[in-house]
Amino acid sequence: MTLRTRITLLTLALLAFSLLLIGASVYGTLRGTLYNNLRNELQDASQTAVTLIKNKGSLADLPNNVYGTALLIPPTIPAPTPDDILGGAAFLIPPSASLGSSGLGENALLGISPQALNEILTAGGVYTSTQLVQPSGAVVPLRVRGQRVVTEVAGFPLGASQVILLVGKSTEPIETLLHDFAQIYTATALLVLIFGGFLAYRLVRSTLEPLEWVAKKAEEIGDKFEELPQLEGNNEVASLVRSLNRMLHRLESAWQTQTRFLLDASHELRTPVTAILGHVGYLMRRTQLTPQQRESLEVVAREGERMRKLVGDLLELSQTGGWRVELGSVHIPTVLYEIQEEYGRSFEGRIEVEAPDNLWAVGDPERLHQVIANLVSNAIKANSTQIRLVARDLSERLVIRVEDNGEGIPPEHLPHLFERFYRVDKARDRERGGSGLGLAIVRSIVEAHGGSVWVESEPGKGSVFSVSLKRAEAPQPELAG
Numbered sequence: 001m002t003l004r005t006r007i008t009l010l011t012l013a014l015l016a017f018s019l020l021l022i023g024a025s026v027y028g029t030l031r032g033t034l035y036n037n038l039r040n041e042l043q044d045a046s047q048t049a050v051t052l053i054k055n056k057g058s059l060a061d062l063p064n065n066v067y068g069t070a071l072l073i074p075p076t077i078p079a080p081t082p083d084d085i086l087g088g089a090a091f092l093i094p095p096s097a098s099l100g101s102s103g104l105g106e107n108a109l110l111g112i113s114p115q116a117l118n119e120i121l122t123a124g125g126v127y128t129s130t131q132l133v134q135p136s137g138a139v140v141p142l143r144v145r146g147q148r149v150v151t152e153v154a155g156f157p158l159g160a161s162q163v164i165l166l167v168g169k170s171t172e173p174i175e176t177l178l179h180d181f182a183q184i185y186t187a188t189a190l191l192v193l194i195f196g197g198f199l200a201y202r203l204v205r206s207t208l209e210p211l212e213w214v215a216k217k218a219e220e221i222g223d224k225f226e227e228l229p230q231l232e233g234n235n236e237v238a239s240l241v242r243s244l245n246r247m248l249h250r251l252e253s254a255w256q257t258q259t260r261f262l263l264d265a266s267h268e269l270r271t272p273v274t275a276i277l278g279h280v281g282y283l284m285r286r287t288q289l290t291p292q293q294r295e296s297l298e299v300v301a302r303e304g305e306r307m308r309k310l311v312g313d314l315l316e317l318s319q320t321g322g323w324r325v326e327l328g329s330v331h332i333p334t335v336l337y338e339i340q341e342e343y344g345r346s347f348e349g350r351i352e353v354e355a356p357d358n359l360w361a362v363g364d365p366e367r368l369h370q371v372i373a374n375l376v377s378n379a380i381k382a383n384s385t386q387i388r389l390v391a392r393d394l395s396e397r398l399v400i401r402v403e404d405n406g407e408g409i410p411p412e413h414l415p416h417l418f419e420r421f422y423r424v425d426k427a428r429d430r431e432r433g434g435s436g437l438g439l440a441i442v443r444s445i446v447e448a449h450g451g452s453v454w455v456e457s458e459p460g461k462g463s464v465f466s467v468s469l470k471r472a473e474a475p476q477p478e479l480a481g
């Protein structure tokens with residue numbers, strides 16, 4: 001997942017969580033307040049009901065949205081039980097108009113449970129939710145306040161009596177309100193989420209764009225230690241660019257120091273080696289030597305020769321990067337036939353060339369010659385009997401393959417082959433006069449040409465080294481005039 005998507009998703013998740021939290025707390029508070037109000041309204045309605053009982057002996061004048069009933073308990077039952085009431089021992093005082101006039105049936109108790117009734121009788125009051133079934137069959141959810149009061153009842157001659165008063169109100173308006181709120185809030189929250197997600201995505205994109213730009217620029221730098229273009233302003237990205245540039249400087253100077261050291265060291269070594277070889281040669285040609293002395297001097301001469309080659313290779317390699325490649329058009333078949341000629345004489349096997357006639361590469365003829373010569377001498381050292389030099393035209397580029405049927409290279413060595421001083425078998429390759437620098441030189445020359453080199457090999461069967469170069473047009477013959 002990209003950083004951009006991750007940050008956007010995280011922002012969205014945070015937004016969604018906040019919206020959920022806000023919604024839940026507003027909903028909770030709203031619900032609490034509405035039901036609290038309802039409770040207070042029921043208390044007021046109860047007081048009105050008591051007054052009505054006392055003055056009119058009927059609840060018919062209660063407001064339309066209030067359901068009220070009252071049961072008068074005759075003084076003959078001083079301590080009534082729920083069973084007494086349910087058994088019909090109490091008289092019904094005319095109920096509120098909202099309940100209708102015809103037979104109340106179950107609704108005489110506004111749907112409260114026997115337990116709630118018991119609580120009214122023992123504790124004096126209850127506050128509960130019930131359901132009222134209307135004659136039409138519709139069910140109305142109610143909050144009911146039940147109370148046992150002692151009051152005079154108008155039209156009842158026996159003085160103050162116990163009355164069970166039940167007053168209820170529908171919770172439907174509250175539930176509708178809450179439902180509407182939830183719907184509107186959800187829709188709004190969704191809109192906010194969509195808009196917020198879009199905004200977050202845009203914001204993250206514009207924030208990350210400079211970083212992508214830096215990455216792209218750094219990618220373009222390639223082999224040279226070129227600086228990144230400095231950014232305006234003082235933000236994090238500008239300081240990242242500054243740090244990268246500082247790092248590039250340090251790298252460049254470390255690299256230069258190393259190159260200079262290698263260059264100086266190999267240069268300094270060349271003189272003594274030349275002197276040693278000169279004197280050994282003189283001794284062997286011009287003086288009388290015992291057989292032991294001659295043998296020792298031959299060893300000195302051989303090792304000295306090896307040293308000279310090594311120093312020469314080192315010197316070349318230290319010029320890497322600063323290769324004086326004179327890029328022009330190189331006629332590839334000519335290079336390959338030259339090599340065939342050069343190595344064919346001393347080599348016992350066969351060297352074949354297969355190249356289209358009119359194939360030119362962008363390059364330096366000397367250096368390309370050196371590359372192929374290096375690959376061919378490696379192939380010879382690997383005990384090949386047949387070497388093929390194949391060039392192929394790939395329109396934009398061309399590939400030169402050096403194929404041999406030598407001993408091949410075990411796969412674990414392949415990734416390191418082009419490293420400096422890397423040899424597959426140290427003892428064996430030293431014996432054969434290798435320094436391990438040949439392929440490192442090959443690679444640095446090819447890369448200085450903007451090309452690439454790679455190897456495929458199978459132990460026991462042979463190896464193929466391929467060099468890819470930019471193709472060039474045949475140079476125009478100079479026209480006289």
Ligand SMILES: Nc1ncnc2c1ncn2[C@@H]1O[C@H](COP(=O)(O)OP(=O)(O)O)[C@@H](O)[C@H]1O
Nearest residue numbers: 378379382423424429434435436437438439463
């Ligand atoms: N064509 C080849 N076949 C088998 N082994 C090879 C071939 N070319 C290179 N190698 C192995 O890769 C090693 C590195 O090659 P190179 O860098 O030219 O060093 P060297 O100076 O030993 O030739 C060699 O020592 C050799 O073991």
Ligand SMILES: [Mg+2]
Nearest residue numbers: 378434438439
């Ligand atoms: Mg070599």
